[in-house]
Amino acid sequence: MDSSNNTANYIEKLEWSLILGNSIQEEQENSSNSTETLVSNIINGLYKECLTCNIAKQIFGTELSAEDDCIKKFVExxxxxxxxxxxxxxxxxxxxxxxxxxxxxxxxxxxxxNLLCIAIACLNAFVQISWTGPNLDLESHDLLPTIIREKCNTDELNKKALEILSVDGEETYHLTPQALYLLISRIILVENEQIFTDLKTSLWWAQRVLFIQQRILDNVAGSLHDLMFQYFKTLESKLPSTNLDIYTRYYIELGLLYHYYGQDSLGVDCFLKAQKSSGFQWKITGALGKRTKFQTFDVSQLLIVANSADSKESQDENTTKKNLPDNLILNDDTLLEKIEFSKQDGQKDDKDNTDLDPHNQKNLKNKWYLTYLVY
Incomplete structure (x- = not known):
């Protein structure tokens, strides 16, 4: 019994790590190694590694024989x-x-x-290809068996995927690339949601899939709207009461969903709840500084300073090196790489929010960044 509970707790920990993007520490041996590798690769953005691993090949039947009945029906x-x-x-x-x-x-x-991880990798791969970049060095049809890749070209499969992703009479954007990634994640997480009987976050990822699907449609689809809010309502009872970061993420995403559908007052309520649970503070202020290389005197610069409460999870995250891209150097003839603020005494005379110092801007919780909600 203890072993079963330990496994369930361990799986739940990995699930919430995926939601928050927190790095994990290997705790299990043997059978869990491949699962931990999947989770770690997703958190670090290594989606190609996820989708070409043995688990993915087993799920997609990548190495199935052309004589398999399932393959024959697919080709037909x-x-x-x-x-x-x-x-x-x-x-x-x-x-x-x-x-x-x-x-x-x-x-x-x-x-x-494992199945959840593969669906997440497909979803994130689609978002990377369609919005954030860089291009992924893996075509969506490469996940399928060889005979299917030979019989059906990429354009044909992409067109078929876009047709299936159309809903409520609303057409998908016809230039959407690699739509098969999104379709696969939807089939696993939405069409087969009943198989995730022991997981707590599958509906959260299913909602993200539906929101991305909504984003490639010409207009609002009522069925997607209803299903997403239904998922959020079910999720609320599954949130761990001890982790405020998860509540923050939940209310931010719910608020953005309300905002997308024009229900701004409900969205603001969610954002205020997220602000409260995260300890987020911000203000618009000004500070003296130089913006160009040839300025000889400081001028007032408009800026926003912000701060969020520290947590054990965010501290662990800040000490972990992640697979992040390098900053692109501006290398401009006139502008500085960043504003050079002066450090004059007496500038900080605001009695409200005195811990928000323009000269000592703290890092916000980088886990707040929602790849799935890029506008």
Whole structure:
């Protein structure tokens, strides 16, 4: 019983690490190594590694024979939904007969998380290709078996994916690249949501998939709107009461969803709750400084200073080196790389929010950045 609880707690910890983007420390051996690697690769943005690993190949049937009945049906009618759903259910339901019932449950937990990770990797890969960059050196159809790649070209599969992603009569943007990534993540997380019986965050990721799907539609889709808010309502009861960072993330994303649909008053309420749970403070102020290389005197510079409460999770995050891109140097003939503020005494005379110092700007919690909500 203790072993089962330990496994469940460990899986839950990995789930919330994925939501917050927190680095993980390896705690389990053997069967969990591949799962930890998946989680770590997602957090570090290594989506190609996730989607080309043995777990992904097993889920997608990448190495299946052309004689397989499932492959033949796919080639005949290009039914991506049926193929991915069948592969997903087979992966989840495949038991190891030599294991006892408790070990089977342990095995099932890791399989559910593995499947969640692959769906997340597909979603994040689509967001990276469509919004944030850089381009991903992996075509979406490369996830599928060789015979499918030979029989169906990339454009054909992408067109089919866009047709399936159209909803409520609303067409998808016809130039959307690599839509198969988004479709696969939707099939796993939304169409087959019932298989994630032991996970707490699958609906959160399903909501993110639906929001990205909404973003590539011409107009608002009512069915997506209703389903996303239904997911958020269900999620609220699953949030751990001891982690304020998770509540902050929850209310920010819910507020942005309200904002997207024009319900700004409800969105503001969510943002205020997020501000309260995070200890976030900010103000618009001014400070003397130079903006160009040839300025000989300081002038007032408009700036925003902000601060957020420290937490154990954010402290751990700040001490962990992440796979982040380097800053691009401006290298301008006139402008400085950043504003050079003067350090004159007596500038800080604001009695309100005295801990917000323009000359000592603290790092905010970088986990607040929501890749999925880029405008």
């Amino acid at each position: 009618n290009l039914d991506v939904n049926a193929y991915i759903s069948k592969r997903t259910k087979e992966y989840i339901s495949s038991d190891l007969p030599e294991l006892e019932s408790q070990q089977q449950q342990h095995h099932q937990l890791f399989r559910q998380l």
